Amino acid sequence: MSRILFINSVCNGSTGTICKNLYKAAEEAGHTCCIAYGRGDAPEGFNTIKIGNQFDVYLHVLKARLFDASGFGSKKATKNLIKQIEEFKPDVIHLHNIHGYYINIEILFNYLKQHPEIKKIWTLHDCWSFTGHCAHYTYKKCNKWQLYCNGKCPNKKEYPQALFSNIKSNFNKKKEIFSNVENMILITPSKWLKNEVKKSYLKGYPIEAINNGVDTNVFKPTASxxxxxxxxxxxxxxxxxSSVWNKMKGLDTFLELSKELDNQYQIVLIGLNKKQIKQLPKNIIGISRTENVQELVKWYSVAYVYFNPTLEDTYPTTNLEAIACGTPVITFNTGGSPESAYADKDKIVTNDINLIIKAIKRCSVNKISDVDSRKMINRYMEEYE
Structure with missing residues (x-):
């Protein structure tokens, strides 16, 4: 049996939930596990390591804002983490999001390169690992990363936001840091991201696509x-x-859609902040972010259609949650969103309100295989052996 260390920015949210589900399954299989995380709270019942503290995060954010140095702060916190890793003595280190202002990638990867006996699995949840700055680039149609990030960065004001661009140096450093790591494989949640990685400087590593899933004991058709x-x-x-609503997540599209729908339809948006809710037109119901999963399941179950007009995404979990609750999904042809929507061509639309309304009116239940997270978990368990 293996000793498995998970490293992620958080223990909650979509990536945190994946880590916790993999931890529980691995422990049930006889492995010994630990989660090292950077922000938020630790869940009860899990063996965890908190990387640094809130002050370390603030300093990392400041460095990233001023110098476009996301991933290059948190030196002391990461050195302390290395000591704790050596005490845990992992056979497998499973990396998830290593951006998020909590860890120093140079110190971390120097340690990984010094230990070829440790199996490394790196699940890429976005594109940050192979760009000079951004986590997503499809909206700005930027392909500099395929050869070399330099010049003016079109995503400087997007996460991780920076006052001054440093993409040339970041690209060179990340390329050097992330290259030539022995005994490491890359995992992506979508075929789309796998194909993007194959165009990057990470293409020399073995790359597999393992689709994320959801707990179908929770997300299922539910009467209410x-x-x-x-x-x-x-x-x-x-x-x-959405956990955060903005233009990239399609809020503007919903506002435009609300102007054209007749009164047989009702738009309901979950995850808005208080300011956004106050600014909504009268024909949109806004609900703040809920930690009550059952309330979310009820909404998915009663929805006529789940519409995901995301402009940048890797493999949206919300699509899977809606499908598991028996609700059809319509989405834009963006990143891995059509994959997680299991969408046929009638459910993949462009940002044209008339075409969106037509797709909604003719919508039928998605024909899918299996979105249960157990399928994903079983694939990862194979990698841990």
Whole structure:
């Protein structure tokens, strides 16, 4: 049996949930596990290592903002982590998001290169690992990363936001740091991201696509009176869900859509902040972010359609959650979103309101295989052996 260390920015959210699910499955299989994380709180019942503290995060954020140095702060915190890794003595280190202002990639990867006996698995949840700055680039249609990031960065103001661009140096450093690591494989949640990685300086590593899944014991068709609670008994609900709503997640598209829909439809958006809710037109119901999963399941289950107009995404979990609850998904042809929507051509639309409305009106339940997270977990268990 192996000793497995997971490293991720958080223990919550989509990537944190994946880490926790893999931890529980690995422990049940007889492995010994630990999660090292940078921000937020540790869940009960898990063996965890907190990397640094809130002050370390603030300093890392400041360095990233001023000098475009995301991933190059947190030196002391990372050196302390290395000591704790040596105490844990892992056979497998499973990296997830190593950006997020909590870890120093140079110190971490120097350690990984010094230990070829440790198996390294790196799950890439976005594109940050092979660009000079950004986590996503499709909206700006930037392909500099395929050869060399230099010049003016079109994503300087996007996460990880910076006042001054340093993409040339970042690209060179990351290329050197992430290259020539023995005994490492890369995992992507979508075929789309796998194909992108193959165009980057990481293409020399073995790369596999393992689709994420959801817990279908939780996300399943569920009866409720939630429509009646909101006075929507006879309405067809068009649902949108996001942890953060902005233009990239499609908020502007929903606002435009609301102007053209007749009164048989009702848009419901979950995950808005208080300011956004106050600014909504009267024909959109806004709900703040909920940690109540059952409430989310009820909304997915009563929705006529789940619409995901994301402009940049890798493999949206919300698509899977909606499908598991029996709700059809319509999405843009963006990144890995059509993959996680299991969408046929009638459910992949362009940012044209008339075409979106047509797709909504003719929508039917998605024909899918299996979105249960157990399928994903079993594939990872094979990698841990």
């Amino acid at each position: 009176n939630i429509k009646q609670q909101y006075g929507l008994k006879d309405k067809k609900v068009i649902l949108g869900v």
